[in-house]
Amino acid sequence: MNDPHQRQPASKPQANQRQQALSQFQSFPQPQQPAQQDLHQRLQRNPYQRNLVNQPQSFIPDIQDAVMPPASAVPKQLNFITGNKNKLAEVQAILDGVIELRNKNIDLVEIQGTVEEVVTDKCRRAAEAVNGPVLVEDTCLCFRAMNDLPGPYIKWFMLSLGPLQLHKMLDGFEDKTTQAVCTFAYSEGPDHEPVLFQGKTEGKLVASRGSTVFGWDSCFEYEGKTYAEMEKSEKNKISHRGKALEKLQEWLASRVDG
Amino acid sequence: MNDPHQRQPASKPQANQRQQALSQFQSFPQPQQPAQQDLHQRLQRNPYQRNLVNQPQSFIPDIQDAVMPPASAVPKQLNFITGNKNKLAEVQAILDGVIELRNKNIDLVEIQGTVEEVVTDKCRRAAEAVNGPVLVEDTCLCFRAMNDLPGPYIKWFMLSLGPLQLHKMLDGFEDKTTQAVCTFAYSEGPDHEPVLFQGKTEGKLVASRGSTVFGWDSCFEYEGKTYAEMEKSEKNKISHRGKALEKLQEWLASRVDG
Numbered sequence: 001m002n003d004p005h006q007r008q009p010a011s012k013p014q015a016n017q018r019q020q021a022l023s024q025f026q027s028f029p030q031p032q033q034p035a036q037q038d039l040h041q042r043l044q045r046n047p048y049q050r051n052l053v054n055q056p057q058s059f060i061p062d063i064q065d066a067v068m069p070p071a072s073a074v075p076k077q078l079n080f081i082t083g084n085k086n087k088l089a090e091v092q093a094i095l096d097g098v099i100e101l102r103n104k105n106i107d108l109v110e111i112q113g114t115v116e117e118v119v120t121d122k123c124r125r126a127a128e129a130v131n132g133p134v135l136v137e138d139t140c141l142c143f144r145a146m147n148d149l150p151g152p153y154i155k156w157f158m159l160s161l162g163p164l165q166l167h168k169m170l171d172g173f174e175d176k177t178t179q180a181v182c183t184f185a186y187s188e189g190p191d192h193e194p195v196l197f198q199g200k201t202e203g204k205l206v207a208s209r210g211s212t213v214f215g216w217d218s219c220f221e222y223e224g225k226t227y228a229e230m231e232k233s234e235k236n237k238i239s240h241r242g243k244a245l246e247k248l249q250e251w252l253a254s255r256v257d258g
Numbered sequence: 259m260n261d262p263h264q265r266q267p268a269s270k271p272q273a274n275q276r277q278q279a280l281s282q283f284q285s286f287p288q289p290q291q292p293a294q295q296d297l298h299q300r301l302q303r304n305p306y307q308r309n310l311v312n313q314p315q316s317f318i319p320d321i322q323d324a325v326m327p328p329a330s331a332v333p334k335q336l337n338f339i340t341g342n343k344n345k346l347a348e349v350q351a352i353l354d355g356v357i358e359l360r361n362k363n364i365d366l367v368e369i370q371g372t373v374e375e376v377v378t379d380k381c382r383r384a385a386e387a388v389n390g391p392v393l394v395e396d397t398c399l400c401f402r403a404m405n406d407l408p409g410p411y412i413k414w415f416m417l418s419l420g421p422l423q424l425h426k427m428l429d430g431f432e433d434k435t436t437q438a439v440c441t442f443a444y445s446e447g448p449d450h451e452p453v454l455f456q457g458k459t460e461g462k463l464v465a466s467r468g469s470t471v472f473g474w475d476s477c478f479e480y481e482g483k484t485y486a487e488m489e490k491s492e493k494n495k496i497s498h499r500g501k502a503l504e505k506l507q508e509w510l511a512s513r514v515d516g
Binding site for chain 2 (some may be wrong): 168
């Protein structure tokens with residue numbers, strides 16, 4: 001298996017910090033509030049319509065086009081839209097030396113759809129809201145037996161069932177194959193198409209084994225171990241988020257101004 | 259059990275047509291296309307941002323406020339936003355003699371959230387899109403064992419699993435209790451708060467029995483029979499949609515101009 005660290009540009013990054021960062025980040029953190037209350041509060045704080053004046057006509061770009069790099073370089077500073085400080089710290093540490101990541105907590109309502117549609121939409125609105133370059137992220141858990149559902153709705157099922165019950169969703173199905181998908185979207189600003197960076201890891205949904213601190217880590221088994229049973233550095237080499245961040249990191253490193 | 263027909267205003271409706279109409283309408287019709295293709299096409303046709311210029315600042319109304327009637331009367335003609343001709347015919351027939359229902363097929367993207375949030379948001383954007391009074395509808399299936407999920411996401415699970423497999427979602431859970439929820443939202447126009455009309459029926463999720471033509475009718479059991487095993491008139495007296503339409507009908511009848 002390739003070590004993602006081998007593939008990063010050798011000049012700019014500070015290798016020790018990067019190594020440390022990769023061993024720190026975790027998969028999808030579990031939301032802290034009940035779903036209904038949380039969403040209602042978010043809607044009151046950030047009705048998404050406010051930021052949607054003067055949207056360009058083309059809404060969802062073709063995904064193939066979207067992953068093409070834009071012509072211009074990315075700025076040295078970038079807003080990462082997240083209300084989750086752990087996630088911010090993880091991504092910040094990974095991208096250290098490549099780009100300065102700042103936190104903006106504008107917790108946007110999400111649409112229903114594929115993960116690409118959800119994250120592209122969120123990125124567009126985030127770029128409108130901050131009127132500048134932004135980075136957003138979304139994590140899916142896709143059960144093959146359910147034709148890739150719950151997908152982007154996994155957060156609601158995690159809130160409802162928790163890591164100890166999640167595997168019961170597949171009790172009635174023989175096929176336990178599950179794909180973890182992490183998708184980052186970057187936009188230069190309100191008038192630019194989001195660019196997507198996606199990492200996928202295929203495993204199995206299992207009864208919880210290991211620490212239940214980090215979302216569904218204890219229910220997702222890859223080659224005999226759950227994420228929660230792996231050393232962090234081991235997990236981060238094969239995880240959906242590790243793969244997505246590696247793509248993002250390389251792309252940013254090759255395009256940062258100056 | 260109350261017969262909903264007893265509670266409708268006696269003056270305006272044409273009783274035979276209403277009775278016939280009530281016996282014709284069906285529950286949640288099954289979507290015809292695969293989820294991903296369908297949503298992508300919908301997004302290309304109707305990016306929701308286009309209709310969101312000049313939204314009022316208050317986004318999601320308090321649900322308690324929302325169900326209060328607005329001060330002014332409703333118009334005699336009303337746009338029902340649906341791409342489903344069966345659903346249109348059902349609702350049109352029920353409301354015949356109360357209001358003239360016209361079809362507008364502006365198939366809007368939906369947000370993630372509670373059904374009240376989803377349908378309120380859809381109603382606001384529909385009112386913007388047609389620049390006038392609108393009626394929209396959303397149907398949920400809420401498993402108690404999953405803290406009311408899939409809820410508004412049931413359409414994606416139905417598309418993925420179909421009526422013959424849907425019950426497998428609860429194979430791992432003892433509690434099969436399931437609530438069917440139908441929610442209509444009416445708005446006078448772009449500057450008016452949506453008004454909600456909701457009907458709920460509690461039953462059980464079961465292995466499919468009866469015709470599989472209409473969505474999850476064959477998987478939802480109420481007092482020993484699935485919806486699909488009931489006579490239409492029997493079902494419509496106790497169904498989630500029957501209850502919601504009864505509330506809507508009474509409210510409209512008491513407020514129609516002239």
